[in-house]
Amino acid sequence: MTQFRIFAATALASLMAMGAAQAAALPDVIRKAGVLHLSVNATYAPMEYHDPATNQLMGLDVELGEALGKRLGVKVEWTDVAFAELIPSLATGRTDFIISGLSDRAARRETMDFIDYLKTGAQFFVMADSAAKEPADLCGKKLGTTRSTSFPGDIEAWSKKTCEAAGKPAVQYVPGENSIDVRNQMKQGRIDAAVQGSETLPYAMSNEAGKYRILGAPFTLGYQGIAFRKTDTALREAVMEALGGMIADGSYVAILGKYGLAANAVSTPLVNASPL
Amino acid sequence: MHWGRWFAAAVILALLALLARAFALGQIEWPYVARFLTVPVIINGIINTVVMAVLAMALGIALGVTIAIMRLSPNPVLKSVASGYTWLFRGTPLILQLLLWFNLALVFPTLGIPGIWSGRAVDIMTPFLSALLGLGINQGAYTSEVIRAGILSVDTGQYEAAQSIGMGRLRALRRIILPQAMRVVLPPLGNEFIGMVKATSLASVIQYPEVLHNAENIYYANSRVIELLIVAGIWYLAVVSVLTPLQMLLERRFARGTTRMGR
Numbered sequence: 359m360t361q362f363r364i365f366a367a368t369a370l371a372s373l374m375a376m377g378a379a380q381a382a383a384l385p386d387v388i389r390k391a392g393v394l395h396l397s398v399n400a401t402y403a404p405m406e407y408h409d410p411a412t413n414q415l416m417g418l419d420v421e422l423g424e425a426l427g428k429r430l431g432v433k434v435e436w437t438d439v440a441f442a443e444l445i446p447s448l449a450t451g452r453t454d455f456i457i458s459g460l461s462d463r464a465a466r467r468e469t470m471d472f473i474d475y476l477k478t479g480a481q482f483f484v485m486a487d488s489a490a491k492e493p494a495d496l497c498g499k500k501l502g503t504t505r506s507t508s509f510p511g512d513i514e515a516w517s518k519k520t521c522e523a524a525g526k527p528a529v530q531y532v533p534g535e536n537s538i539d540v541r542n543q544m545k546q547g548r549i550d551a552a553v554q555g556s557e558t559l560p561y562a563m564s565n566e567a568g569k570y571r572i573l574g575a576p577f578t579l580g581y582q583g584i585a586f587r588k589t590d591t592a593l594r595e596a597v598m599e600a601l602g603g604m605i606a607d608g609s610y611v612a613i614l615g616k617y618g619l620a621a622n623a624v625s626t627p628l629v630n631a632s633p634l
Numbered sequence: 635m636h637w638g639r640w641f642a643a644a645v646i647l648a649l650l651a652l653l654a655r656a657f658a659l660g661q662i663e664w665p666y667v668a669r670f671l672t673v674p675v676i677i678n679g680i681i682n683t684v685v686m687a688v689l690a691m692a693l694g695i696a697l698g699v700t701i702a703i704m705r706l707s708p709n710p711v712l713k714s715v716a717s718g719y720t721w722l723f724r725g726t727p728l729i730l731q732l733l734l735w736f737n738l739a740l741v742f743p744t745l746g747i748p749g750i751w752s753g754r755a756v757d758i759m760t761p762f763l764s765a766l767l768g769l770g771i772n773q774g775a776y777t778s779e780v781i782r783a784g785i786l787s788v789d790t791g792q793y794e795a796a797q798s799i800g801m802g803r804l805r806a807l808r809r810i811i812l813p814q815a816m817r818v819v820l821p822p823l824g825n826e827f828i829g830m831v832k833a834t835s836l837a838s839v840i841q842y843p844e845v846l847h848n849a850e851n852i853y854y855a856n857s858r859v860i861e862l863l864i865v866a867g868i869w870y871l872a873v874v875s876v877l878t879p880l881q882m883l884l885e886r887r888f889a890r891g892t893t894r895m896g897r
Contacts, residue, residue, distance in 0.1 A: 506854040507854075542740075547756050
């Protein structure tokens with residue numbers, strides 16, 4: 359009986375310690391307020407977007423954020439901002455961290471730290487009736503993408519490597535305001551192909567069935583990251599632990615599977631691991 | 635001694651100094667502002683801004699004069715067309731008009747004169763042309779009202795006198811009425827032109843490479859949003875600061891022969 363009591367006491371103590379360790383890792387400010395403030399750019403289905411019928415905020419990032427908040431024992435309050443506003447929102451403290459389809463990239467790691475949580479990469483797609491059969495067919499053609507992303511640089515690098523190195527003409531980059539504008543320009547024929555994050559293409563294709571066709575595998579490989587201020591190591595550790603827990607018990611893959619992105623899962627959360 | 639004035643001036647200066655201090659000590663990284671203030675991309679941007687503002691204003695004035703004259707015409711067809719034009723282009727947001735011009739291919743995939751020439755709308759409606767048409771035609775609706783007010787402000791006696799020496803309506807307008815209307819028309823038009831310089835920033839959403847668009851491209855790459863917007867703001871201020879005394883000079887020239895006081 360004594361042994362059992364000792365065992366029970368130890369088990370209870372370690373459970374409490376684990377629970378306390380998880381909650382204690384959260385910065386005091388957030389723990390006391392009981393609220394996590396997060397900004398998203400809700401124009402990026404299926405990662406974050408507003409349901410056209412109800413205007414409700416939805417998406418993979420939103421569900422992950424809510425699940426992380428629940429694990430950390432806090433409520434999440436979401437605000438909508440423009441994509442270019444995400445990083446300033448982190449700097450000014452408007453958002454506690456960024457989980458909004460933001461790629462982990464070397465230039466961004468100068469001012470932020472990332473927990474990589476989703477594999478991604480830039481991918482070409484064309485109208486279903488396009489003559490292009492493979493990415494190399496796009497040399498010399500007009501390529502569009504959202505100018506506020508890191509994709510223009512990716513396109514230029516790809517063009518140098520695949521087109522100009524093979525003696526073909528370089529691609530002509532045509533900027534767009536957002537992914538909807540880019541698809542609109544492709545429908546009108548202003549551009550021949552477009553580039554988007556590979557995680558958004560299954561949704562875009564299912565939304566307008568039969569209109570588009572993906573061209574080739576993603577031509578860059580990297581990660582979407584949850585971005586933290588460099589000074590917020592405690593918060594980052596807490597979120598990392600929570601995410602690790604979600605991967606371990608399968609809830610992470612379940613959320614990804616809901617959006618058709620189970621193949622983009624990471625096996626453990628990584629910090630600043632993107633090769634880009 | 636005007637003690638009140640001294641005190642007020644001191645308070646205002648103190649507030650300005652505190653404001654300047656807050657900006658200097660804030661999280662804005664001023665070295666980036668200095669660094670990007672004169673890069674070629676920004677200079678090209680402000681040149682494109684001024685070029686578009688001048689051309690769109692010219693188009694707006696040309697359309698405005700035409701529509702104002704049509705509006706004051708006894709011909710009911712001309713009158714309704716002018717009213718309809720003003721209603722439509724004053725009644726819709728400028729950003730919507732710009733987007734419609736840029737995406738004209740959704741409605742007219744090809745443009746042209748049947749039998750002579752045609753082309754794809756996406757090739758014809760470049761960002762430059764879309765911005766020019768969008769801004770100019772929108773401006774025409776507002777300018778037409780300003781010109782109409784100017785024409786109405788000229789004493790009807792002038793028109794009767796012109797008629798009495800045998801001038802037709804259009805001739806009277808051109809030689810007698812409009813030159814006198816200029817004095818009344820210039821201050822609001824100068825105002826509109828300054829507004830146009832900044833309205834060109836809306837053309838950034840249709841990819842016209844004016845200064846805001848180019849500043850945005852820089853901060854999309856290096857994340858220094860406020861610093862680059864301050865760079866664009868400085869250039870807009872510089873352009874408006876040059877235009878304001880120019881407007882004054884132009885007004886003085888058209889006010890020749892009239893004085894508000896004395897003879």
